[in-house]
Amino acid sequence: MRIDRTHKGWLIVSLAIFGVSLLLYGLYRVPAAKGSMGGTAMGLWFGSVGFSFMIFAGLLGARKRVPVYRFGRAQTWMRGHLWLGLLSMPLILFHSGFRYGHGLTALLMTLLIAVVASGVFGAMLQHYMPRVITREVSMETIYDEIAHVRAQLLEEAEELIKQAVDGEKAAAGAAEGDVAVVTVPVSDQAAPLRNFYEQEMRPFLEKPGRRGSALGDAAQARSAFSQLRTLVPAPLHTTIEDLEGICEEERQITLQSQLHMWLHGWLLVHIPLSLALILLGAVHAVMALRF
Amino acid sequence: MPRTRTTKKLAQRIDLDYFKRPNPLRRWKLWLSVAAPAVALLWFAWYAVRSDRSVYSAGNLSSAHAVLTTQCSACHVSQLGFYDERPIDQKCLACHDGPMHHATQAFMPSCASCHTDHRGAIRLAATGDANCTQCHADLSTRGGSTSFVRNINDFTSDHPEFAVLRAGRADPGTIRLNHDRHLQPNLLGPDGSRVQMTCTDCHRAAADAAGPWPYGDGKSQRAPPAKDAIANESRTDEATLAASRAYMAPATYARTCAACHTLQFDKRLADSVPHDKPEVIHPFVIAQLQAYIAKHPADLRVPRDPGRDLPEKPIPSDYRLLTPPQWVAERASEDEELLWRKTCKQCHTLNSEPGSALPRVAASNITARYMPHANFDHSQHGLVGCTSCHAAAMVSQQSSDVLLPGIATCRACHRAGPEAAESRCFECHTYHDPAQRKPMHSNFSLPELQAGTR
Numbered sequence: 001m002r003i004d005r006t007h008k009g010w011l012i013v014s015l016a017i018f019g020v021s022l023l024l025y026g027l028y029r030v031p032a033a034k035g036s037m038g039g040t041a042m043g044l045w046f047g048s049v050g051f052s053f054m055i056f057a058g059l060l061g062a063r064k065r066v067p068v069y070r071f072g073r074a075q076t077w078m079r080g081h082l083w084l085g086l087l088s089m090p091l092i093l094f095h096s097g098f099r100y101g102h103g104l105t106a107l108l109m110t111l112l113i114a115v116v117a118s119g120v121f122g123a124m125l126q127h128y129m130p131r132v133i134t135r136e137v138s139m140e141t142i143y144d145e146i147a148h149v150r151a152q153l154l155e156e157a158e159e160l161i162k163q164a165v166d167g168e169k170a171a172a173g174a175a176e177g178d179v180a181v182v183t184v185p186v187s188d189q190a191a192p193l194r195n196f197y198e199q200e201m202r203p204f205l206e207k208p209g210r211r212g213s214a215l216g217d218a219a220q221a222r223s224a225f226s227q228l229r230t231l232v233p234a235p236l237h238t239t240i241e242d243l244e245g246i247c248e249e250e251r252q253i254t255l256q257s258q259l260h261m262w263l264h265g266w267l268l269v270h271i272p273l274s275l276a277l278i279l280l281g282a283v284h285a286v287m288a289l290r291f
Numbered sequence: 292m293p294r295t296r297t298t299k300k301l302a303q304r305i306d307l308d309y310f311k312r313p314n315p316l317r318r319w320k321l322w323l324s325v326a327a328p329a330v331a332l333l334w335f336a337w338y339a340v341r342s343d344r345s346v347y348s349a350g351n352l353s354s355a356h357a358v359l360t361t362q363c364s365a366c367h368v369s370q371l372g373f374y375d376e377r378p379i380d381q382k383c384l385a386c387h388d389g390p391m392h393h394a395t396q397a398f399m400p401s402c403a404s405c406h407t408d409h410r411g412a413i414r415l416a417a418t419g420d421a422n423c424t425q426c427h428a429d430l431s432t433r434g435g436s437t438s439f440v441r442n443i444n445d446f447t448s449d450h451p452e453f454a455v456l457r458a459g460r461a462d463p464g465t466i467r468l469n470h471d472r473h474l475q476p477n478l479l480g481p482d483g484s485r486v487q488m489t490c491t492d493c494h495r496a497a498a499d500a501a502g503p504w505p506y507g508d509g510k511s512q513r514a515p516p517a518k519d520a521i522a523n524e525s526r527t528d529e530a531t532l533a534a535s536r537a538y539m540a541p542a543t544y545a546r547t548c549a550a551c552h553t554l555q556f557d558k559r560l561a562d563s564v565p566h567d568k569p570e571v572i573h574p575f576v577i578a579q580l581q582a583y584i585a586k587h588p589a590d591l592r593v594p595r596d597p598g599r600d601l602p603e604k605p606i607p608s609d610y611r612l613l614t615p616p617q618w619v620a621e622r623a624s625e626d627e628e629l630l631w632r633k634t635c636k637q638c639h640t641l642n643s644e645p646g647s648a649l650p651r652v653a654a655s656n657i658t659a660r661y662m663p664h665a666n667f668d669h670s671q672h673g674l675v676g677c678t679s680c681h682a683a684a685m686v687s688q689q690s691s692d693v694l695l696p697g698i699a700t701c702r703a704c705h706r707a708g709p710e711a712a713e714s715r716c717f718e719c720h721t722y723h724d725p726a727q728r729k730p731m732h733s734n735f736s737l738p739e740l741q742a743g744t745r
Contacts, residue, residue, distance in 0.1 A: 242294035272327035
């Protein structure tokens, strides 16, 4: 989600809530300097509001799980998730009196910092990454189709090589019948192409993330294919061009896959820790009132 | 024909069932989302199995309670099976006596509302000002009336001037002492020497009273007894003073005056009278004179007063011959006249007692603590010189001058901010009336505390 002018309303409301909270904290905290904060009426208010913001932020996941009910616009939920989730951090700090805590509360503070930090990191990625992907990956495909497309690219490359080798044999056979002069063995004309494919390109297509492959780098790939063109007859240059295109698409898919991991990988931290935070936060609320 | 990437070709290579296949990212997200809360629950279960509730603790206990870290039930108790296990006053009062602040206070807060534990190694007595100002910001009492200022929010802004300095009150002490004169240079000191007196020559904490005192009597120079306070120090809690360096011990004659202000009463006798009541001094004088005349019978022949105030009066014989009792009575009368009218009166107020030949010495009324409702510790203020705070002592000529520094002097250091000294209420005031405090003993055993089995 891009964070643009459409967030202005949320930004203003969030700043207003933060400002009022800061004022209340200053008024109630300063007279009780060095005193306890969490158990006071104001401390409990900060804790309750902060925790309710966390729960609201967590409900985004539930909203995504059951989209059919359409309770509010997804965009509104997402913006609320971003801004209220971010607001929960200062509110909980006010609740704790800027103390890290002990035992469960220390763990909660650690989780909160991790969740908010990963959320902010994710929001930044969600803001910038789509543009990077659009710019860098012109051959973008559906992420879930990547494995399928890769298999197709490998299949396509295999077919091209087969056609090239078979075509050369057929051409060489026709030439043997017409002319008695034998120049070069027919199979050897496509041999550099076949060797290149088997030694460089197929491993690259089968394991595109493998380090050390020259084809993984656009410049090195261009150089390799240029060199290959000098080794095979001109009719095979079209095949080389196609293979080069397949490699380019493979590189872009690899890049897309990497960017996708950045774009969504942070959720592997954010979501599990958020769930743990809400669970432990509920336990904290119950047990703190008990003791 | 070269390879092309048309929309049609791209669409044709899409697997329409792709969403049915597992997505590793989504799968990991699901598993981790289950695992993280599960680990959290296991963490709680681990503590629950061990019956360890420290995980719910908001922080380490205060230094005073640290030994009870594993004894949650020492403070937390479930009442009649209810959910609430917050500490209750009865648990606190099992070990601590917490006498009420004032007999007319409007309400009694719970112990834990002021002394909040689980905040690390802190002093539990160091409570926030809000605990005090919840009453003192707008003081109301049972009965309605109070002698205290009703609106105090904090020390730095609206705390009133100290009571003894308000409305020009005079020091109740009756000992005549001119601080200005005693702090002048080149004073005539013991044995005719010239001296420059300093504050600590006379003013020291009770714990430092073991001497030597440069202007005390010979006894004080060596090692004066700690309990030689005169009877007039009735306002002083001697046991408290002796155990601390908080307050200055009242200056006594023996320790601070005797070397210069001797109590010699007769030129024939080397001894001085004791620094005591006239009822003690009188027999001493009589005994000294009797002893003297017994050794010097020739002194019974006394030159007659020529009576020059009556020029026409005939001059009698030159000498009178007195009996020893007559001589002692006459000399005692003269010596005591000198004592009562000059020597004693230089410092003390003497009043004539109806029906008694001996005067009565007024109580000295030396004030050991000018602020009975606040605490002060001189030993904690050794960083600054005496006259830096007690500046008025340098120019004070009257005993009635109150030389206690005003609140502005305190506020020079005790103010808000991290670079300032503590300025919260507890720094000077004690909530629980120490006069009512009873000694308390709990009944934990050392093995119980070590094992946390109770």
